Amino acid sequence: MSDNKRPIVVVADDDRDIxxxxxxxxxxxxxxxxxxDNGVTALELIAAHQPAVALLDIxxxxxxxxEVARRIRDxxxxxxxxxxxxSARSSGRDNADLDELAIDDYITKPxxxxxxxxxxxxxxxxxxTTESSQP
Amino acid sequence: MPARHTLVVDDDFKLxxxxxxxxxxxxxxLVVLAVVMFSTSESLVGKLEVVSDAGSTVGNxxxxxxxxxxxxxxFEQWTGGIITRRDLQIRRAILAKRLSVRDDEGVIxxxxxxxxxxxxxxxxxxxxxxxxxxxxxxxxxxVIRLKxxxxxxxxxxxxxxxxxxxxxxxxxxxRQLIRNENTRRTNLYIVILVLLTLSGLVIxxxxxxxRRAYRAFSTQARNRRQELDETSATLQxxxxxxxxxxxKERIARTEQEWITSGFNSISLRFRSSATSxxxxxxxxxxxxxxxxADSVISYSFAELPWPRILKQWHQRPVSQVDExxxxxxxxxxxxxxxxxxxxxxxxxxxxxxLIKIWPDQIPEIVETVRQLVRSWLIVPIGEGTHALGFLFIxxxxxxxxxxxxxxxxxxxxxATAASTWNQLRMVGQSMQIASMEIAExxxxxxxxxxxxxxxxxxxxxxxHELRTPLTxxxxxxxxxxxxxxxxxxxxxxxSLAAVQRNALRLQILIENMMKIAVSDFKDVPxxxxxxxxxxxxxxxxxxxxxxxxxxxxxxxxxxxxxAGDLLIDGARNQLEQVFVNLVHNAVKFLPAxxxxxxxxxxxxxxxxxxxEVKVIDTGIGIPVEDFPNVFKRYxxxxxxxxxxxxxxxxxxxxxxxVLEHHGTITFDSTVGKGTVFTVTLPIxxxxxxxxxxxx
Numbered sequence: 001m002s003d004n005k006r007p008i009v010v011v012a013d014d015d016r017d018i019x020x021x022x023x024x025x026x027x028x029x030x031x032x033x034x035x036x037d038n039g040v041t042a043l044e045l046i047a048a049h050q051p052a053v054a055l056l057d058i059x060x061x062x063x064x065x066x067e068v069a070r071r072i073r074d075x076x077x078x079x080x081x082x083x084x085x086x087s088a089r090s091s092g093r094d095n096a097d098l099d100e101l102a103i104d105d106y107i108t109k110p111x112x113x114x115x116x117x118x119x120x121x122x123x124x125x126x127x128x129t130t131e132s133s134q135p
Numbered sequence: 136m137p138a139r140h141t142l143v144v145d146d147d148f149k150l151x152x153x154x155x156x157x158x159x160x161x162x163x164x165l166v167v168l169a170v171v172m173f174s175t176s177e178s179l180v181g182k183l184e185v186v187s188d189a190g191s192t193v194g195n196x197x198x199x200x201x202x203x204x205x206x207x208x209x210f211e212q213w214t215g216g217i218i219t220r221r222d223l224q225i226r227r228a229i230l231a232k233r234l235s236v237r238d239d240e241g242v243i244x245x246x247x248x249x250x251x252x253x254x255x256x257x258x259x260x261x262x263x264x265x266x267x268x269x270x271x272x273x274x275x276x277x278v279i280r281l282k283x284x285x286x287x288x289x290x291x292x293x294x295x296x297x298x299x300x301x302x303x304x305x306x307x308x309x310r311q312l313i314r315n316e317n318t319r320r321t322n323l324y325i326v327i328l329v330l331l332t333l334s335g336l337v338i339x340x341x342x343x344x345x346r347r348a349y350r351a352f353s354t355q356a357r358n359r360r361q362e363l364d365e366t367s368a369t370l371q372x373x374x375x376x377x378x379x380x381x382x383k384e385r386i387a388r389t390e391q392e393w394i395t396s397g398f399n400s401i402s403l404r405f406r407s408s409a410t411s412x413x414x415x416x417x418x419x420x421x422x423x424x425x426x427x428a429d430s431v432i433s434y435s436f437a438e439l440p441w442p443r444i445l446k447q448w449h450q451r452p453v454s455q456v457d458e459x460x461x462x463x464x465x466x467x468x469x470x471x472x473x474x475x476x477x478x479x480x481x482x483x484x485x486x487x488x489l490i491k492i493w494p495d496q497i498p499e500i501v502e503t504v505r506q507l508v509r510s511w512l513i514v515p516i517g518e519g520t521h522a523l524g525f526l527f528i529x530x531x532x533x534x535x536x537x538x539x540x541x542x543x544x545x546x547x548x549x550a551t552a553a554s555t556w557n558q559l560r561m562v563g564q565s566m567q568i569a570s571m572e573i574a575e576x577x578x579x580x581x582x583x584x585x586x587x588x589x590x591x592x593x594x595x596x597x598x599h600e601l602r603t604p605l606t607x608x609x610x611x612x613x614x615x616x617x618x619x620x621x622x623x624x625x626x627x628x629x630s631l632a633a634v635q636r637n638a639l640r641l642q643i644l645i646e647n648m649m650k651i652a653v654s655d656f657k658d659v660p661x662x663x664x665x666x667x668x669x670x671x672x673x674x675x676x677x678x679x680x681x682x683x684x685x686x687x688x689x690x691x692x693x694x695x696x697x698a699g700d701l702l703i704d705g706a707r708n709q710l711e712q713v714f715v716n717l718v719h720n721a722v723k724f725l726p727a728x729x730x731x732x733x734x735x736x737x738x739x740x741x742x743x744x745x746x747e748v749k750v751i752d753t754g755i756g757i758p759v760e761d762f763p764n765v766f767k768r769y770x771x772x773x774x775x776x777x778x779x780x781x782x783x784x785x786x787x788x789x790x791x792x793v794l795e796h797h798g799t800i801t802f803d804s805t806v807g808k809g810t811v812f813t814v815t816l817p818i819x820x821x822x823x824x825x826x827x828x829x830x
Contacts, residue, residue, distance in 0.1 A: 017607040025614065059599060088599035110606035110642055113613050 012042035039063025203294035390540035397425035415446035435524030476517035486534035687729025695737035721752035
């Protein structure tokens with residue numbers, strides 16, 4: 001990922017309104033956005049574009065967001081990809097799998113778009129810092 | 136010595152003082168007498184000597200005689216012309232002297248002499264006088280001799296008579312003395328003899344008394360010993376009696392103890408036996424062990440709805456008795472045992488080999504039994520008027536004299552078993568009914584739970600479904616609102632604000648619903664951090680203000696303590712929920728013309744460290760009759776008419792969360808005036824305070 005280009009985000013959500021909304025907002029904030037409406041497509045997009053962040057809705061038909069996350073992590077080529085999961089659960093993370101999968105962040109519906117943008121930036125910044133600290 | 140009926144004392148053998156004195160006196164006397172005797176002999180000699188002593192009469196007379204004879208001899212000599220008249224006269228003078236001497240008795244010797252003597256002497260004196268001095272001439276010899284011959288003879292004769300007389304006297308005296316002495320001696324002898332006899336007597340007497348005393352003593356001793364022997368024999372007998380009585384009592388007590396302890400140990404296990412089967416098992420094993428029997432069988436007759444129970448216990452590996460043995464004879468057996476029960480009779484067979492005739496009415500089973508065992512007890516078990524079953528206790532090969540205690544124990548145990556069986560039967564009945572009811576209820580509860588789960592699952596699913604469109608709405612609203620300039624298009628801005636407001640309400644509702652639905656099944660995690668209540672309240676009030684946007688509602692926050700004092704342990708999102716709900720309610724229940732809602736927060740120290748938050752509104756209030764129901768789920772209050780939206784979930788959820796934080800929530804309200812809700816939350820609660828849990 002080069003600093004010149006816009007950061008790439010892959011968004012996976014089965015609801016059209018949601019992903020259109022997110023795409024619009026993120027594009028306005030300077031991200032390049034690729035959309036998938038299912039897990040399989042999401043994985044393909046991630047493999048193709050190596051995004052900075054993958055924004056995954058947990059509740060999707062077919063592969064769930066968790067499953068996608070697992071596959072991303074299993075593939076060592078994707079070690080740079082940050083993962084943010086979108087959940088309908090209102091309370092905090094209570095799934096041990098999340099810890100195992102080294103999810104970067106977790107956001108619950110309904111969320112404010114501004115908050116979403118902030119979180120994505122945080123994840124990217126955090127990842128860059130970690131990367132640069134490694135030899 | 137008086138016989139004394141006391142224990143013999145040494146004193147009886149000692150000589151009394153009188154005896155001692157007597158003995159001493161006697162001894163002394165004897166010694167004295169011996170001395171006297173001795174001295175008497177001496178004195179006799181002395182006396183005799185005295186008799187012949189010069190001073191004594193006899194001595195004097197003898198001297199007179201001698202002198203007389205010497206004079207005569209001298210006279211003869213004169214007459215013979217041997218001596219001179221002078222010599223003769225000297226001799227005559229000596230004689231005369233002698234005659235004038237007094238003897239020891241004071242008598243002049245001359246006085247003792249006979250007159251004839253002096254006559255003769257006188258004659259002679261005359262002759263002497265007539266004679267010439269000096270030697271007598273030869274011629275005169277014969278004349279004088281002739282003249283004096285008679286006188287001389289006569290003087291000799293007289294002189295002899297002197298002594299004779301005196302000798303007689305002295306002889307007499309001597310004889311007298313000797314006689315006296317003899318007498319004295321005899322007396323002494325007599326005295327000695329008497330004394331000796333006396334001593335002897337005394338000794339004998341003492342000895343006799345001593346012997347007597349000794350005999351008395353030994354008799355006493357013998358009597359005493361006899362008494363002692365008798366007493367000891369009696370005591371022994373008494374002791375033996377006592378021992379045998381104690382033994383009997385001990386046996387009886389041991390038997391009683393044995394019965395009691397045996398019974399206790401068995402009945403204790405009865406109590407922990409919950410079924411009739413277990414009771415029977417406990418009974419046979421307990422009795423088998425305590426009685427040390429070879430086999431114990433317990434059989435209860437089938438009595439609908441309870442089945443027959445056959446339980447058996449065998450000490451040796453005896454083949455188990457088959458139920459068919461009893462069922463084959465069941466009816467006969469029942470009437471037999473029932474008979475035993477009603478007669479309260481126990482069958483006791485010590486040795487079946489000895490019995491020739493069997494009095495009871497069931498010969499077949501008796502034969503069978505006889506072949507299997509040698510001695511037995513049959514104890515009927517019954518309650519009231521009919522038998523429930525029986526106990527069969529047997530020894531296989533050995534005869535046994537069943538003791539009263541053993542029979543007693545068996546009776547007690549079977550009686551307890553009977554009553555416990557009965558109780559169980561009665562309990563069993565009610566328990567059966569109860570358990571059927573319980574089963575029904577459980578099924579119902581299960582159904583309800585299922586239903587609840589289904590509902591809850593539905594809600595949760597719905598909830599999730601609802602969130603997504605809401606996200607879209609809110610999201611697009613955000614975009615739109617961002618694009619609209621409120622200054623340019625105030626109406627549009629206001630409309631959009633209305634939409635946003637309602638979207639927020641929807642969000643709150645969805646959150647609430649979710650929580651309630653989820654809380655039923657304990658899925659709610661509880662992540663505890665330090666929460667800044669002041670900050671939290673500020674957020675809530677701000678968003679509420681945004682949401683209402685209504686100038687008719689005055690919503691303010693007041694912090695009465697510095698922000699740093701308002702930190703508590705809790706779950707932020709849940710606490711947020713609490714205050715959102717409370718404020719939302721407060722706003723919701725304001726009258727149509729608006730009002731004020733004030734949120735006040737402060738730190739208190741009353742009974743611990745707390746943060747107290749009051750939500751005060753000037754709303755329509757809660758009527759008193761609704762007070763108990765305020766925190767109940769789905770309660771909406773009688774004042775909450777259709778104009779006030781809501782599902783009534785909010786306050787019950789608030790209550791729940793506050794409780795989970797170990798806090799309290801109270802309220803006060805006046806209809807038409809307003810309501811105050813007070814939430815107190817502890818600053819700290821320790822990790823060991825488990826969450827109260829979902830109520």
